[in-house]
Amino acid sequence: xxxxxxxxxLAAAVLLIMGLRMLGSPKTAPRGNIIAAIxxxxxxxxxxxxxxxxxxxxxxxxxxVGSAIGGxxxxxxxxxxxxxxxxxxxGFGGGASTLVASAELLNxxxxxxxxxxxxxxxxxxxxxxxGLTFTGSLIAFAxxxxxxxxxxxxxxxxxxxxxxxxxxxxxxxxxVVLDPANLPIYGGLIAxxxxxxxxxxxxxxxxDMPVVISLLNSYSGLAACATGFxxxxxxxxxxxxxxxASGLILTKIMCDAMNRSLxxxxxxxxxxxxxxxxxxxxTDDRVAKGYTPEDAAVIFSNSRSCIVVPGYGMAVAxxxxxxxxxxDVLNDKGISVKFAIHPVAGRMPGHMxxxxxxxxxxxxxxxxxxxxxxxxxxxxxxxxxxANDVVNPDAxxxxxxxxxxxxxxxxxxxxxxxxxxxxxxxxxxxxxxxxFFNDNTMMIFGDAKGTVLALVDAVKELV
Ligand code: NAP
Numbered sequence: 001x002x003x004x005x006x007x008x009x010l011a012a013a014v015l016l017i018m019g020l021r022m023l024g025s026p027k028t029a030p031r032g033n034i035i036a037a038i039x040x041x042x043x044x045x046x047x048x049x050x051x052x053x054x055x056x057x058x059x060x061x062x063x064x065v066g067s068a069i070g071g072x073x074x075x076x077x078x079x080x081x082x083x084x085x086x087x088x089x090x091g092f093g094g095g096a097s098t099l100v101a102s103a104e105l106l107n108x109x110x111x112x113x114x115x116x117x118x119x120x121x122x123x124x125x126x127x128x129x130x131g132l133t134f135t136g137s138l139i140a141f142a143x144x145x146x147x148x149x150x151x152x153x154x155x156x157x158x159x160x161x162x163x164x165x166x167x168x169x170x171x172x173x174x175x176v177v178l179d180p181a182n183l184p185i186y187g188g189l190i191a192x193x194x195x196x197x198x199x200x201x202x203x204x205x206x207x208d209m210p211v212v213i214s215l216l217n218s219y220s221g222l223a224a225c226a227t228g229f230x231x232x233x234x235x236x237x238x239x240x241x242x243x244x245a246s247g248l249i250l251t252k253i254m255c256d257a258m259n260r261s262l263x264x265x266x267x268x269x270x271x272x273x274x275x276x277x278x279x280x281x282x283t284d285d286r287v288a289k290g291y292t293p294e295d296a297a298v299i300f301s302n303s304r305s306c307i308v309v310p311g312y313g314m315a316v317a318x319x320x321x322x323x324x325x326x327x328d329v330l331n332d333k334g335i336s337v338k339f340a341i342h343p344v345a346g347r348m349p350g351h352m353x354x355x356x357x358x359x360x361x362x363x364x365x366x367x368x369x370x371x372x373x374x375x376x377x378x379x380x381x382x383x384x385x386x387a388n389d390v391v392n393p394d395a396x397x398x399x400x401x402x403x404x405x406x407x408x409x410x411x412x413x414x415x416x417x418x419x420x421x422x423x424x425x426x427x428x429x430x431x432x433x434x435x436f437f438n439d440n441t442m443m444i445f446g447d448a449k450g451t452v453l454a455l456v457d458a459v460k461e462l463v
């Protein structure tokens with residue numbers, strides 16, 4: 001049986017890796033999700049066959065309650081609320097690791113034994129990383145769900161406090177490794193790890209939260225991996241490492257796409273009210289031109305090609321179906337339509353891909369940034385819908401801008417640029433966008449959904 005269980009863990013690991021690989025493309029992602037879920041099922045069934053399982057009653061009760069809550073949440077959740085759901089799941093994963101590591105330590109104490117070898121270190125790492133993932137994820141959830149203020153919460157001496165707590169945590173961790181039977185010190189370690197989770201996440205701004213959630217996701221994997229060493233369970237070690245590594249890779253991809261270092265995301269308090277940032281990329285007293293959907297339709301009537309650039313505002317307005325309708329109408333009039341996807345448009349990786357897929361926009365029409373950028377100079381109309389930072393030319397030219405160096409979509413190089421948004425307010429980075437004042441840019445002010453629908457009507461009538 002032991003050999004069968006180990007073989008099942010190996011099969012589960014292969015399925016999880018295949019699933020992860022397939023998540024890399026929108027076309028294969030749904031199948032990848034199912035394959036990874038099957039891998040997890042194989043691992044769970046193999047674990048249930050272990051001889052250490054003495055009673056199935058509690059396990060079955062847990063599976064029933066957990067599956068009911070998980071199933072309900074997954075079907076009810078809005079796409080825009082996905083980051084906070086992932087935050088909750090990470091948090092519970094971290095909390096579970098802390099509980100398992102603690103239960104194992106208590107088991108040793110009950111038997112009058114002390115863990116040896118790598119086990120005490122694994123207990124400390126599982127409990128510590130799991131604890132801070134738990135509270136950190138709950139704070140991330142509360143911020144995104146607007147249960148607490150989303151802006152960075154900073155106070156004087158914050159870094160010193162965090163550094164001191166970090167040093168204390170390391171000290172307590174070493175003390176537990178040296179004397180695992182000392183339960184009060186272990187209790188202190190858990191308390192500090194829970195506090196660390198709160199203090200590390202409160203200085204981070206709302207829209208940086210996806211990066212933090214991805215990092216906490218990685219932490220929850222590392223905590224599970226450490227717990228795998230505590231239990232001597234290779235399945236948990238493998239799946240924990242996969243989550244840990246993939247979370248770190250995703251975190252790096254997001255940071256690179258925003259041209260920010262992880263340190264800057266974690267300690268930069270991005271999004272705190274910053275007057276100098278608002279001033280950066282000033283407008284030179286230029287005035288943006290306001291157009292109506294009817295005016296815009298006239299320009300479309302003389303166009304052959306259009307690139308749509310969706311952003312956070314399209315997601316907020318849930319305008320994806322209206323955008324699809326516009327694309328169909330333009331196609332009917334002989335105008336080619338492509339969608340330009342910036343890696344960090346919206347508030348989570350793949351945000352735009354998922355929304356447009358929901359509206360049945362063909363995958364082949366979604367073009368990644370590097371592939372679409374050379375096409376803008378040859379394009380008649382770039383239609384920016386609720387995007388701002390990801391089309392800000394200052395990122396290319398203004399060294400003083402907080403987004404300097406972030407790769408952007410070169411919409412300003414198209415012949416005509418329409419920007420649909422409600423006002424001249426800045427986007428997540430809090431900086432003004434000179435694109436709005438360019439000679440070839442026309443603003444169409446309004447909610448993304450209503451405005452796109454008005455544009456559909458105008459195009460239908462005129463073109
Ligand atoms: P953005 O820069 O945040 O701008 C969104 C724009 O949408 C705003 O200027 C807003 O202007 C407009 N808007 C909001 N609600 C609207 C509505 N109902 N109808 C029409 N417009 C609406 O968005 P982005 O260009 O997509 O850039 C994403 C930002 O998030 C980047 O700075 C990126 O670094 C950051 N970020 C992304 C991720 C990720 O994984 N995707 C992760 C972390 C951070 P009005 O208020 O005037 O309407």
